[in-house]
Amino acid sequence: MTQTSTETYRLKGRLWIEGSEGTFLGYGRVVLLERIGEHGSISAAARSMEMSYRHAWKLVDSMNQQSNTPVVEKSTGGKGGGGARLTEAGKQAIATFWSAYRDYKAFLAQREKQLELL
Amino acid sequence: MTQTSTETYRLKGRLWIEGSEGTFLGYGRVVLLERIGEHGSISAAARSMEMSYRHAWKLVDSMNQQSNTPVVEKSTGGKGGGGARLTEAGKQAIATFWSAYRDYKAFLAQREKQLELL
DNA sequence: ATCCGTAATATACCGATGGGAATAACGATG
């Protein structure tokens, strides 16, 4: 027995849905969509996470451009200065991603048990 | 029908095995291990891919530190200046990762068929 | 007409990551 330390290993992964222009939906993007749904604006959603408005705006723009129908509808000016709200396609996108994500997590947890390392 | 463009979506992901200090095995690391096995040195392995020796060395160091038994044995000086060779644990690590990787690819391909987006 | 908070956009900066070059140690071989 010359075993000094015994490492334990975890199987980890990232999951995302790709469109024609790269990433369409990923974990952070979907959380952002949810926050937009809760707060009613991109800026409030960005503040609620640890994300800059610039970054959040780019993500929303990227998702809208790659979606067959926009996931977020934005309005500028007006009461409260404007805002943003989820579309039906947006809600559907969230559900679709979480569904795949749950399956993915389950796969990882299951597959992790079979790891055999020396 | 107001459908302008019809995006098709792909389910993509990354997979890696984590130890106590972060990533232990990933796609690039395992390819590097294989190349070391083929070429007999870290530097030749690095040259054979598009990787700097500095980077390759750090990856090998990280893997060795996190493995219960080293994955690469290195020798300095001597005929040919030294070299590096895979250990049994290294070969095992490669096999373990590719096995998980294949399953993971199969999972992604299968799960992709179930994506439903608007 | 003014105010307000948001969308929209450009610019400058910052921090991490990896690359390249440079240097030293190493040890069998001739």
Next chain:
DNA sequence: CATCGTTATTCCCATCGGTATATTACGGAT
């Protein structure tokens, strides 16, 4: 004991994503 190609290690630099900051456009409410 000089050579040689590798391991090992330390600098500095280019690149790149994201942050912070600043500015403009917008339009309903007062």
